[in-house]
Amino acid sequence: MKLSLEYKIREPKVILNKNPLLLLLHGYGSNEADLFSFAPELPAEYFVISARAPYDLQYGSYAWYAINFDADQNKFSDNDQARISRDLISNFIDELVANYPIDANDVNLLGFSQGSILSYAVALSYPEKINKVIAMSGYVNLDIITDDYLKNNLSKLKVFASHGTVDQVIPIEWARKTPGILEKLGIAITYKEYPVGHGVAPQNFYDLKNWLSPLTPEGETKTE
Template sequence: MKLHHLVREPKVKLNKNPLLLLLHGYGSNEEDLFSFASELPEEYYVISARAPYNMQYGSYAWYAIDFDADENKFSDLNQARESRDLIAEFIDELIANYPIDANNITLIGFSQGCILSYAVGLSYPEKVQRIVAMSGYFNTEIAKEGYEKNDFSNLQLFASHGTVDQVVPVDWARKAKPMLDNLGIENVYKEYPIGHGISPTNFFDFKKWLENDNN
C-alpha cells in the first residue's frame, strides 16, 4: 500500500465501518496520534498513516521545510501536493482493502498533517466527509487548482488552535474560517489557551463533535 500505517479495528463491527484517518505532524510518526486511538469512538476503523519523507530516527514529514540564512521558512509545495495526492490514493486503497464505508471518512490532522487534511478534503471532497484540523492552517497553494468550484455540500470541518502556539501562529489558523464560510463549508473553529499541542479539552471537543455529527 502507498503508506505505512497502523490499524485499530472497530470494536463494533458493522457491514461497513466509518474511518478516522490520522495524519501526524512534521518530524513525528504514525505512533504519535495513534496513542489516543483507544479513546476514539468504537465503531470506527482508526488508521494512522506514516508520512512518506524519512527524516531519520523515526521522524517523517509530508513535505520538506527548509530555512534560509535569515531563518525564513520555505515549504516544498511540490512535495506537499504529491503527498496530497498520495493520501487521496491511500484512501481508495483503504476502502479496497478494509470493510470501510466510503461515505463516512474523517481526516484528523495535526500541524503539517492538518495542512494536508485541508488540502485533501478541499481538493477531493467526494472522498472525505469530515476534517478535524488541529494546530495547522489552510494553505490554498497546496489545494488542487480550481478547488473552489468543488461540491462541498457533504463536507464538515472542526478546526482548533492554541492561542500561544509558537510553531504555527494562531493568526494563520484564524484565516480559514472566513474562507470556509465563503465556500459554504459547515465548520466550527475553537481556540484553547495552549501552545502547539492537543489539550484534553480540545480532544474532548472534537470527539463530541464527531459523535454528535454521526447521530
C-alpha cells in the same frame, strides 16, 4: 497488509456492514505512532488508521513535505512535495476502502500541524472522498490545493478546527483566517481555541470526540 503508506490500525469494536474511517495524519518530524495513542479513546464504530508520512527525516521522524529556511531564517514549505503527499493520501484512502470494509461515504480525516494542513488540502481537492475533517494546530494553504478546486462540490464537508492561543510553531493569526476561508466556500466549520502551545489540550480532545460522535445528555454516545 502492504499498502502505499505505512500505517497502524485499530479495527472497529462495533462491527457494522461498512464502518466509518478516521484517518490520522501526524505532524512534521513525528510518525504514525504519535496520534495513534488517541486510538483507544476514539469512537468504537470507527476504523482508526494512522498513516506514516513518506519523507524520512531519520531516527523515526517523518514529514509530509520539507520545511526549509533561507539565509534570514525565514521558513517556507516545499509545496511541490506537499502536493505529492496530498495525492498519496488520496490514493491511500482508495486503497483502504478497497482492502477493508470501510464506508466510502464516511471517510474522515484527523490531522495535527502539517497533517492538518494536508487534511484541508485533501478535503478541498477531493471532497467526494471526505466527510469530516478535524484539523488541529494547522491552517489552509491554498497553494497546495488542486487548481480547479472551486469547481468542486464542497457542501458535504464539515470541519472542526482548533488551535492553541500561544502556539509558537504556527501563529494563531494563520489559524484565525481559516473560518472565513471555509465559510466563503460554504463549508460548515466549528472553530475553537485553547490556552496552550503547539499541542492538543485535554479539553480539545474531549471537544473533538464530542463533535465526531455527539453525546446524549446521559453521556452516552449517540447512535443513529
